[in-house]
Structures are given as structure tokens and as C-alpha cells.
Amino acid sequence: MSALLQAEGVSKRFGGVQALAGVGFSIRRGEIYGLIGPNGAGKTTLFNLLTGIYLPDEGAFSFDGRLLAGLKPHQVAEAGIARTFQNIRLFANLSALENVMIGRHVRTRAGVLGAVLRDRATRGEEAAIERRALELLEYVGIAARANDAAGSLPYGDQRRLEIARALATEPKLLALDEPAAGMNASETAALRGLLERIRGDGITILLIEHDMKLVMRVCDRVLVLDYGERIAEGPPGEVQKNPRVIEAYLGAPAAV
Amino acid sequence: MKGRNPALIWVGAGLVAIALLALPFALAQAGTAWVRITNFAILYVLLALGLNIVVGFAGLLDLGYIAFYALGAYVYALLASPHFNLHLPFWLTLPFGALVACLFGVLLGAPTLKLRGDYLAIVTLGFGEIIRIFLNNLARPVNITNGPQGVSRIDPFRLGGFDFGKSETLFGLAFSAPIKYYYFLLAVMIVVIITTIRLQNSRIGRAWEAVREDETAARAMGIDTTSIKLLAFAIGASFGGLAGGMFSAIQGFISPESFVLVESIMVVSMVVLGGMGNVWGVILGAVLLSFAPEVLRYTVEPVQKSLFGRSLVEPEVIRMLLFGLAMVLIMRFRPAGLLPSAVRKRELAERKE
Numbered sequence: 176m177s178a179l180l181q182a183e184g185v186s187k188r189f190g191g192v193q194a195l196a197g198v199g200f201s202i203r204r205g206e207i208y209g210l211i212g213p214n215g216a217g218k219t220t221l222f223n224l225l226t227g228i229y230l231p232d233e234g235a236f237s238f239d240g241r242l243l244a245g246l247k248p249h250q251v252a253e254a255g256i257a258r259t260f261q262n263i264r265l266f267a268n269l270s271a272l273e274n275v276m277i278g279r280h281v282r283t284r285a286g287v288l289g290a291v292l293r294d295r296a297t298r299g300e301e302a303a304i305e306r307r308a309l310e311l312l313e314y315v316g317i318a319a320r321a322n323d324a325a326g327s328l329p330y331g332d333q334r335r336l337e338i339a340r341a342l343a344t345e346p347k348l349l350a351l352d353e354p355a356a357g358m359n360a361s362e363t364a365a366l367r368g369l370l371e372r373i374r375g376d377g378i379t380i381l382l383i384e385h386d387m388k389l390v391m392r393v394c395d396r397v398l399v400l401d402y403g404e405r406i407a408e409g410p411p412g413e414v415q416k417n418p419r420v421i422e423a424y425l426g427a428p429a430a431v
Numbered sequence: 432m433k434g435r436n437p438a439l440i441w442v443g444a445g446l447v448a449i450a451l452l453a454l455p456f457a458l459a460q461a462g463t464a465w466v467r468i469t470n471f472a473i474l475y476v477l478l479a480l481g482l483n484i485v486v487g488f489a490g491l492l493d494l495g496y497i498a499f500y501a502l503g504a505y506v507y508a509l510l511a512s513p514h515f516n517l518h519l520p521f522w523l524t525l526p527f528g529a530l531v532a533c534l535f536g537v538l539l540g541a542p543t544l545k546l547r548g549d550y551l552a553i554v555t556l557g558f559g560e561i562i563r564i565f566l567n568n569l570a571r572p573v574n575i576t577n578g579p580q581g582v583s584r585i586d587p588f589r590l591g592g593f594d595f596g597k598s599e600t601l602f603g604l605a606f607s608a609p610i611k612y613y614y615f616l617l618a619v620m621i622v623v624i625i626t627t628i629r630l631q632n633s634r635i636g637r638a639w640e641a642v643r644e645d646e647t648a649a650r651a652m653g654i655d656t657t658s659i660k661l662l663a664f665a666i667g668a669s670f671g672g673l674a675g676g677m678f679s680a681i682q683g684f685i686s687p688e689s690f691v692l693v694e695s696i697m698v699v700s701m702v703v704l705g706g707m708g709n710v711w712g713v714i715l716g717a718v719l720l721s722f723a724p725e726v727l728r729y730t731v732e733p734v735q736k737s738l739f740g741r742s743l744v745e746p747e748v749i750r751m752l753l754f755g756l757a758m759v760l761i762m763r764f765r766p767a768g769l770l771p772s773a774v775r776k777r778e779l780a781e782r783k784e
Contacts (some may be wrong), residue, residue, distance in 0.1 A: 226651060252653030260651075266644035270778040281653025283634055288660065290633030291626050301633070324777050344653050421577045 185234035195403045209394035216400040227251040255289040257346035259337040267326030275308035278343025311339040331362040350381040443543030455610040466609040472721040473616040477754040479701040479717035481670025489663035492552040496558025499668040501690035503528035503675025506689035511586040521588040525676040540664035581686025660734025706768025
């Protein structure tokens with residue numbers, strides 16, 4: 176299996192805080208790669224660097240054989256990385272369907288002239304956008320809410336809608352920032368099913384998650400960060416037993 | 432419009448069309464002034480629709496919008512008047528004015544794109560004033576705009592032997608100059624309305640909505656927010672420029688005084704009062720706000736005379752007073768506008784919770 180995403184020596188500093196210090200890793204095609212660590216470990220910073228919201232101070236990402244350095248967020252999306260946000264960022268006043276249709280923007284072409292003239296090609300594209308958006312709502316299991324305002328959906332459905340919107344951009348890598356946050360046990364179980372299905376459809380997943388049960392069950396490999404540094408990487412079973420990881424989560428054993 | 436009887440819609444549209452076609456002749460009975468007022472109302476509808484693209488669709492507050500109207504007006508005036516002794520045909524100058532306004536829209540947009548909300552409003556307000564002050568002062572050392580005196584004797588629209596500035600009788604009906612312009616404006620307005628609605632319900636329209644709702648999320652979805660915002664500025668500005676050119680031709684005279692800050696605020700008020708983001712609401716707002724002062728002008732004085740025997744308060748003062756009161760009432764009771772867009776309604780409902 177070849178690497179889809181490779182990070183090398185990625186560092187980012189905010190004032191006096193070293194948010195990330197020379198982090199490197201590589202994600203293989205078709206795997207679910209977990210990113211865990213205590214609060215403030217630098218997980219979301221890593222996401223924001225990867226998706227072009229911040230520029231790294233040092234280091235770079237290469238994705239699908241191409242360097243991502245200096246790309247703006249919309250170019251990263253075009254390159255094939257789609258993300259969700261830790262604090263859900265849907266277009267709250269638009270319908271669920273419109274949210275997903277907006278996700279199709281980057282893979283469609285119609286411009287001003289097409290929109291105004293409504294030629295056959297534009298009408299066809301528009302119909303295809305709506306069809307695909309409905310399919311994706313169906314795929315994540317919220318097709319019944321297609322015409323409801325995104326902000327009015329229950330929390331778990333909003334998380335699903337964010338995933339549907341991200342999938343609409345046809346990503347090769349889907350980066351999820353705490354998708355299970357605030358979900359109950361049965362919603363989390365359903366989410367796990369969804370993640371495995373997405374992977375089954377050939378999309379690689381990068382997953383930030385605090386729900387350890389979910390991470391241990393669904394991830395093929397896990398990267399652990401603490402204070403911006405990489406402290407462990409490997410299959411969940413091994414990482415779980417790593418003394419440095421245990422220390423990061425539970426604190427150092429008391430000196431006797 | 433889904434689910435409604437299509438035949439009924441056609442009948443309705445037909446009735447509206449007949450009413451709009453017959454309107455100027457009905458108005459002419461009350462005086463040609465009313466046809467002129469209607470023409471200006473249509474110009475305001477065009478302005479409000481253009482501004483609605485920037486403010487209502489893309490969510491960028493522009494307080495200097497009248498500058499684009501001014502640019503369109505001056506381009507037309509300078510290219511079709513004795514001032515430079517140029518008399519280019521209107522089918523050339525009108526689109527050219529829209530193009531110049533469009534370029535300035537991009538020029539204003541490009542450096543201000545990083546600003547949001549209040550900051551953007553302040554910069555655009557400044558831009559509007561800069562344009563007006565330039566027009567006021569570009570008379571020396573080279574006389575370009577003729578300064579505060581303005582440009583006069585601007586050509587009316589002419590097409591072959593057909594002169595929009597002259598009255599004539601066709602099929603036994605008297606077509607005065609304002610009536611001719613009315614039909615031209617009506618046609619332009621219909622094209623602009625269709626353009627706006629089609630843009631709103633397109634990939635571009637959705638991208639504008641996304642930018643307005645959450646710019647960060649829009650970027651993460653692959654929307655190039657810089658160019659999509661510039662596009663809103665450019666299209667909005669070109670509508671303004673188009674309206675400006677027609678204003679020049681109808682009026683025959685323009686000066687910087689026609690493009691003061693209050694005009695920008697007036698257009699913003701039309702958009703907000705009618706219902707930001709909703710094309711029909713914006714049109715209603717523009718029509719109401721352009722007719723209301725004229726109706727008051729003709730009623731305030733007679734009413735006072737009959738009540739008190741003399742005129743106590745000047746019509747202009749009462750107009751502004753009533754205008755202010757109306758705005759306060761609207762903001763209090765219908766904050767999303769008279770005909771709110773579905774999105775705005777949701778937004779405000781949410782805030783109440």
C-alpha cells in the first residue's frame with residue numbers, strides 16, 4: 176500500500192506556544208488513521224495546517240504525490256481533502272440539501288453565463304448536483320430531512336450532514352474532527368458503521384476523536400500527539416499499552 | 432412556485448403584463464410627472480436589485496453603492512453630450528458604462544475583501560464619497576467632469592430615426608418621451624429580474640449563500656471565496672452602472688449632487704425594508720420608497736392647508752419624519768423586511784430563541 180498523505184517535520188508556533196513540533200507521519204491509501212491526544216495536544220492545529228487554514232512554520236505535507244505547500248483552503252479541497260469541523264460549521268440557515276449541493280461546487284463548472292442563460296449543459300449539471308446531493312443524504316441516512324434547515328437538525332444529524340457535505344467534494348481523504356463528540360452510544364455505533372462504509376467505498380479517513388472505544392474499534396493505525404509532539408504511532412492495540420501514551424493521558428506515576 | 436397550477440400562473444403573468452403595459456397611459460392622465468416618477472422608481476428597482484446581490488446574496492454591506500450609479504451616469508454623459516462633443520450611440524455607451532462600473536466594482540472589491548461587516552461598510556462608504564469628490568473636482572487642470580456645474584444637454588437614446596427624447600403619435604396613442612423611456616426601462620428591468628433570479632438559483636448563487644453563512648466552511652468546501660465575492664461586487668456594480676447611464680439619458684443633465692451619500696443609504700434602505708435576499712421584497716422596497724416621498728409631496732401641503740389654513744411644516748421635513756417613523760416601525764415589527772427571504776426569516780427566528 177502506498178502513502179496517500181505524507182507529513183514531514185511539520186511545526187507551528189503561536190506566540191510562545193509550540194503547538195506542533197516537527198510532526199511527521201504517513202497515511203496509507205484506504206486506511207482509517209486515528210489522531211489522538213489530550214486536549215491541546217495540537218490535533219486541530221494539524222488539521223488546520225493540512226487544510227491550508229494556517230501555514231506551517233516548518234515542514235510540509237505531500238498528498239497524492241503532490242506538495243501541498245502554500246495552497247489555499249479551497250485549493251486543498253480541490254486537491255481532494257475534505258474536512259469537517261470540531262464545532263460544527265454548517266450553513267445553518269440553508270436546507271440540508273443545499274448544504275450538500277454547495278459541496279458539489281468544486282466539482283462543477285457552471286459560471287455566470289451558464290446560470291443566466293440556463294443552457295442545456297447547465298440545466299443538466301444542476302440536475303446532477305441535486306441528484307448527487309440527495310444520494311449523499313441517503314448515504315448518511317438523513318434523506319428525510321433534506322428540506323429542513325441544517326441548524327434545526329438534531330446534533331447527531333448535523334454531524335452526518337457535515338460528512339455528507341464533505342463527501343460531496345469527492346475527496347480522496349476525508350478528515351473528520353471529532354465526529355462522535357456529543358453523540359450517544361447508539362449514534363456512535365451508527366457512525367462507526369458509516370465510517371467503515373465510507374472506507375469500503377475507497378475513501379481514506381483521517382479521524383480526530385476523543386471517544387477511545389470508537390478509535391480502538393475503527394482505526395487501523397493511530398498517531399498520538401502530546402504537547403505538539405509525536406509520542407507514539409501504530410495499531411490501536413499496541414499504542415494503548417505504550418507507557419508514554421498512558422502517561423500523557425493519566426499523568427506520570429507518582430514518585431515513591 | 433412548485434405545485435401551483437401552471438395555467439393560473441400564466442393567466443396571472445398575462446394580467447400583470449397588460450397592467451404594466453397600460454400603466455404609463457393611466458399615469459399620464461394624472462400628469463406626465465407621474466410617468467417620470469415611475470421611471471425613476473424603475474431605476475431605483477435596478478439599483479436595489481444590484482445592491483441586493485452584494486448585500487443580500489453575498490452578505491457584504493456596501494454603503495457606497497451609489498458610486499457605481501454615478502460612474503455609469505458620467506460615462507454616458509461624457510460620451511454622449513456636447514461637453515466633449517462626442518455623440519456615441521446609446522447601445523455602445525450604456526454597456527460601456529456598465530463595464531466601467533464593473534471594473535471599479537472589482538477595484539473596490541479587491542483590496543477590501545479581507546474586511547467584514549462594519550469595516551467593509553466604512554471602506555465602501557469612503558469609496559462612494561471619493562468618487563463623488565473626484566467628480567466634483569475633475570474640472571481642473573483638465574476639464575473632464577465639468578465639476579459641480581455638471582454635464583448638461585446629454586443625448587437622449589436614439590436608434591435610427593427613433594428618438595426617445597421626442598413625443599410622437601403611434602397607432603393613435605400619444606407617446607411622450609417619458610412613456611418611451613418607460614417601455615425601455617421596463618424591458619431592462621425584466622431582464623435584470625430574470626438574471627438575478629437565475630443567478631440566485633445557480634451554483635454561483637449557492638456559493639454566495641455559503642460565503643454569507645460561513646466563510647471558513649465555504650473555503651473548506653472548495654469555494655474560492657475571493658473570486659466569488661469579487662464576482663458579486665462586479666455584477667452588482669454593473670447593474671448600478673447600467674441604471675446610471677439610463678438616468679443620464681432620461682434626465683439630460685447630471686451633476687455630482689445626484690450621487691450623495693443619502694442616495695446610497697436610500698438604496699440600502701430599499702433592500703433592507705423590502706427584504707434582503709428576496710428579489711420580490713427588494714423590488715417592493717424600491718417601489719415603495721421611491722413613490723412614498725412623491726405621494727407625500729402632493730398631499731402634505733393640501734392636507735395642512737385644509738386643517739390649519741396654512742402650511743406649518745415644510746413637506747420635505749414631514750417626508751423625512753414619516754420616512755424615519757416608517758423605518759423604525761418596520762425594524763420593530765418586520766425586522767426581516769416586508770417580504771423576507773426564507774433564509775433571513777430563519778436567521779432572525781433563531782436569534783429570538
